[in-house]
Amino acid sequence: xxxxxxxxxxxxxxxxxxxxxxxxxxxxxxxxxxxxxxxxxxxxxxxxxxxxxxxxxxxxxxxxxxxxxxxxxxxxxxxxxxxxxxxxxxxxxxxxxxxxxxxxxxxxxxxxx
Amino acid sequence: xxxxxxxxxxxxxxxxxxxxxxxxxxxxxxxxxxxxxxxxxxxxxxxxxxxxxxxxxxxxxxxxxxxxxxxxxxxxxxxxxxxxxxxxxxxxxxxxxxxxxxxxxxxxxxxx
Numbered sequence: 001x002x003x004x005x006x007x008x009x010x011x012x013x014x015x016x017x018x019x020x021x022x023x024x025x026x027x028x029x030x031x032x033x034x035x036x037x038x039x040x041x042x043x044x045x046x047x048x049x050x051x052x053x054x055x056x057x058x059x060x061x062x063x064x065x066x067x068x069x070x071x072x073x074x075x076x077x078x079x080x081x082x083x084x085x086x087x088x089x090x091x092x093x094x095x096x097x098x099x100x101x102x103x104x105x106x107x108x109x110x111x112x113x
Numbered sequence: 114x115x116x117x118x119x120x121x122x123x124x125x126x127x128x129x130x131x132x133x134x135x136x137x138x139x140x141x142x143x144x145x146x147x148x149x150x151x152x153x154x155x156x157x158x159x160x161x162x163x164x165x166x167x168x169x170x171x172x173x174x175x176x177x178x179x180x181x182x183x184x185x186x187x188x189x190x191x192x193x194x195x196x197x198x199x200x201x202x203x204x205x206x207x208x209x210x211x212x213x214x215x216x217x218x219x220x221x222x223x224x225x
Contacts (some may be wrong), residue, residue: 002154031210043202056212067121093155095210098218101147102213 004105006092013082020107021077021108022043025094027043031097033102034067035059047089049075082112114139116187119203119216126193132186134219136203141184148177149202149225151218157202160218161188162211 005024013019025032034046045059049069060066066081069075079086089109095100116139136146145164149157149175161170161177163186169178176189189196200220205214 016209033212035213042217043204043213045161045212045214048210048212052212059212067206093157101145101159101162101206106156 001083004092004094004103004107006090006108009106010049010107010109010111015084015112016081018078018080019082019110020069021079021110023075023092023094023105025073025075025092026103027073029094029096029103030072032069033093034075034077035091035093037046037091037107038086044093046077065100079110082110083106084112086110087112115143115205115207115214117205117216119201121125121219121220122217123202123220123222125178125222125224126207128193128195129225130193131189131191132193132221133221134190134201134203136186136216136220138184138205140207140216141181142207143181143205144207144211146177146186146205147203147213148175148186151202160201165217185190190221193221195225196224197221197223 007022032049043045045065048056051072064080067077089107091107093104095102118137120135147162148160157178163170163179174191178185202218204215
């Protein structure tokens with residue numbers, strides 16, 4: 001596609017529920033990143049994919065967070081047993097590693113009530 | 114651990130002024146530095162990317178400089194316009210394809 005797309009754009013969930021956030025990167029981009037932006041805080045790195053593998057998942061804050069990427073394309077970030085502190089905007093980005101910097105999607109705003 | 118700091122945190126200027134946003138980073142062993150713009154409720158838009166071997170990049174009214182040895186970058190905006198109002202973020206990567214480490218951003222308001 002023309003850009004990075006993310007769905008849903010907004011998600012409200014109850015504490016304790018599981019959520020899945022989806023990212024569709026730019027076609028052909030081999031690298032994919034997830035970041036989190038909490039209110040009043042900077043962007044926090046979560047995980048990096050190169051193809052389908054994740055050489056850097058050191059930013060995942062707890063074992064309730066997981067992510068996968070299939071076919072070197074779409075990625076899903078799953079948060080289990082959501083907590084109120086998980087409320088944030090989750091941003092996905094993709095890039096051609098050998099050229100330029102990452103292109104960001106519009107984000108998913110997650111609110112845990 | 115790389116840390117990125119942006120000064121000032123907020124800036125309000127009248128339309129037409131030239132302005133400078135500052136970014137500093139603690140580990141000079143960077144691969145590249147990127148400046149982004151973020152509008153309220155939106156994602157990030159890349160403005161300029163400077164490779165570690167470069168000193169500056171220009172795009173229209175924007176000019177970004179990089180002094181890698183001192184761990185500093187500046188974003189110069191000429192003849193500011195109300196449409197420039199946004200949060201400006203600086204980010205560094207340490208190797209090709211690696212994560213970006215972001216500063217907290219500078220919230221810019223350009224008043225008509």
